[in-house]
Amino acid sequence: MTLSLGWLSALAVGVFSAHVLQKLCFPYFWKDLFFLLKVISYGVKLEVFKLRSSVSTVLDRFIQNAQRFPDKPFVIYEGSVHTYRDIDRRSNRLSNVFLDHLKLKKGDCVALLMSNEPDFLCVWFGLAKVGCSVAFLNTNIKSKSLLHCFNCCAAKTLIIGSDLLEGLDGTLTTLLDDNIQVWAMKSQVEHTQVHTLLDKLEAASDKPVPAVLRATTSLKSPTLYIFTSGTTGLPKAAVITHLQSLKGAAGFWAFGGTEDDVIYIPLPLYHSAASLIGIGGTVHLGATCILKKKFSASQFWNDCRKHNVTIFQYIGELCRYLCNQPTTDLDKVHKVRMGVGNGLRQDVWREFQSRFGSIQMCEVYGSTEGNLCFMNHIGRIGTVGRSNFFYRLLFKYDLVKYDMMKDEPVKDEYGFCQRVRRGETGLLLSKVSATSPFFGYAGSKQLTEKKLMRNVFVKGDAYFNTGDLMAEDLDGFICFRDRVGDTFRWKGENVATTEVTETLMLVEFIQEVNVYGVEIPGHEGRAGMAAMIIRPGHKFDGKTLFEHATRDLPAYARPLFVRLQEVMEMTSTFKQQKFQLVQSGFNPSTISDPLYALDYQQKSYIPLTDLIYQSIIAGERKL
Numbered sequence: 001m002t003l004s005l006g007w008l009s010a011l012a013v014g015v016f017s018a019h020v021l022q023k024l025c026f027p028y029f030w031k032d033l034f035f036l037l038k039v040i041s042y043g044v045k046l047e048v049f050k051l052r053s054s055v056s057t058v059l060d061r062f063i064q065n066a067q068r069f070p071d072k073p074f075v076i077y078e079g080s081v082h083t084y085r086d087i088d089r090r091s092n093r094l095s096n097v098f099l100d101h102l103k104l105k106k107g108d109c110v111a112l113l114m115s116n117e118p119d120f121l122c123v124w125f126g127l128a129k130v131g132c133s134v135a136f137l138n139t140n141i142k143s144k145s146l147l148h149c150f151n152c153c154a155a156k157t158l159i160i161g162s163d164l165l166e167g168l169d170g171t172l173t174t175l176l177d178d179n180i181q182v183w184a185m186k187s188q189v190e191h192t193q194v195h196t197l198l199d200k201l202e203a204a205s206d207k208p209v210p211a212v213l214r215a216t217t218s219l220k221s222p223t224l225y226i227f228t229s230g231t232t233g234l235p236k237a238a239v240i241t242h243l244q245s246l247k248g249a250a251g252f253w254a255f256g257g258t259e260d261d262v263i264y265i266p267l268p269l270y271h272s273a274a275s276l277i278g279i280g281g282t283v284h285l286g287a288t289c290i291l292k293k294k295f296s297a298s299q300f301w302n303d304c305r306k307h308n309v310t311i312f313q314y315i316g317e318l319c320r321y322l323c324n325q326p327t328t329d330l331d332k333v334h335k336v337r338m339g340v341g342n343g344l345r346q347d348v349w350r351e352f353q354s355r356f357g358s359i360q361m362c363e364v365y366g367s368t369e370g371n372l373c374f375m376n377h378i379g380r381i382g383t384v385g386r387s388n389f390f391y392r393l394l395f396k397y398d399l400v401k402y403d404m405m406k407d408e409p410v411k412d413e414y415g416f417c418q419r420v421r422r423g424e425t426g427l428l429l430s431k432v433s434a435t436s437p438f439f440g441y442a443g444s445k446q447l448t449e450k451k452l453m454r455n456v457f458v459k460g461d462a463y464f465n466t467g468d469l470m471a472e473d474l475d476g477f478i479c480f481r482d483r484v485g486d487t488f489r490w491k492g493e494n495v496a497t498t499e500v501t502e503t504l505m506l507v508e509f510i511q512e513v514n515v516y517g518v519e520i521p522g523h524e525g526r527a528g529m530a531a532m533i534i535r536p537g538h539k540f541d542g543k544t545l546f547e548h549a550t551r552d553l554p555a556y557a558r559p560l561f562v563r564l565q566e567v568m569e570m571t572s573t574f575k576q577q578k579f580q581l582v583q584s585g586f587n588p589s590t591i592s593d594p595l596y597a598l599d600y601q602q603k604s605y606i607p608l609t610d611l612i613y614q615s616i617i618a619g620e621r622k623l
């Protein structure tokens, strides 16, 4: 969404061009234009920050809000109201503790491991006020990945929520051995080497720390690290600069949000959707948000009615869970007018709107680290975004032909990619340029480089490879088709097949393993499945596999199904062949290989019978 001023004049000319006049008859013209003008005006604002070398950050906006309307509720959590002033003061206290006790300095990176609660925001803002960048850790991740996260962003300090300290177990010792300072949001702890924050907080002043600490001159300075499950194993720390955080914060506003909106945030704050778009967006509007510790389908509408919620954030699964709730007379009794999120499938979208009323569903497409985003401001069902003549001028993206069997883009005789025709599905690439920079991953040039494709259409160009197969129809609506390569989504999280593979390879009886995702009717994303070859002289042992999977992998990444194979197919370029495995799915009546299913009751992988298969298809088995 950043634009150089040059584009403005180009646009001015464009607006009066014949091209546009002809488009006046186009049904979406005014909506498109209105939306684009918003995007452009915001882009201009960001340009001004650049010219002046002084950035007004999302945090600055929050502090202004706290001065302008201190008593306005900012966050409502489990029934208690926290005003802008409350959060501002408490984060000041924390800032003072960070300076006096933790001896943090501007530029340090601090890791934050907390569940959704108002203190997540206080710690985040408190750190930002002393000029620290913050690395949000996924509360699901397990020991090995957690340690890796500290290395990525060079954090030397961990701040941990009171409810999560217990869960650290063995990892805690390793962290302490690595000289990571661990501070818990508690007044007292048993562990002698863990420091306490709450007692110091009580005693600290709530006066603001000097503004110079948080000041930044560049939109490109990192403010957050958000971990994304990568294509290459362990989580990657996406560098979130002020530029991305400001863009994310403008999302609700671009879709028409105002300060009177009440925003419902049931997604985890360590993801960019809840933090950048949700909290950032609430701050940008000066609105109120209802923060949930966890999403609950049975509480959702009651919450919305109780708090007069007008906007909610979703992932596709969440809307499906809401549709699966028993119908009531109150289904259409609420003030919700808009949902912002992604991954909503056509069938659920239709059902959701017919059941709960005409709520505008705004799909946003874009990865945490990506340099491109699509927004479906029209609300056409089943599409993630909208492109048009101007959009294509501003954002250089392309869809190129992709060979599913080889699992790589199709190249022509000169080694260049080929664009697909309109309406055809292709791999989405986004050009990396000064206006659409890619900031990459912390601590790894290699990973950053891997996400880029060079010499795509001409020698020397560079594109961000989204890894998503998309199609754009003749009207400019963009649909998500599939994800290629080494990740798939399940329960709102990215699963990196290589990470799962590495973990499973530690199991003694496994010689070779190929992890992929299979579709299950009635579920968003793909469920994990592992095809494996058993080491000669060994036997498949469901209990051992279960123990490894539950101990070393977060719940969403555990393979739900296992397929034993004699040989493993390779692609012509010697990658594991996933495509055919994905296509053949997990139906025991059509697959002759032995199949197993993850079973939490028996704490084992048990033979996948027709009966189990049918109960999964019928949606009766909890997955």
Ligand SMILES: *[C@@H]1O[C@H](CO)[C@@H](O)[C@H](O)[C@H]1NC(C)=O
Pocket: 306, 307, 308
């Ligand atoms: C919600 O709106 C109704 C009617 O507009 C109002 O009476 C009520 O006080 C509002 N509730 C809250 C929590 O703001």
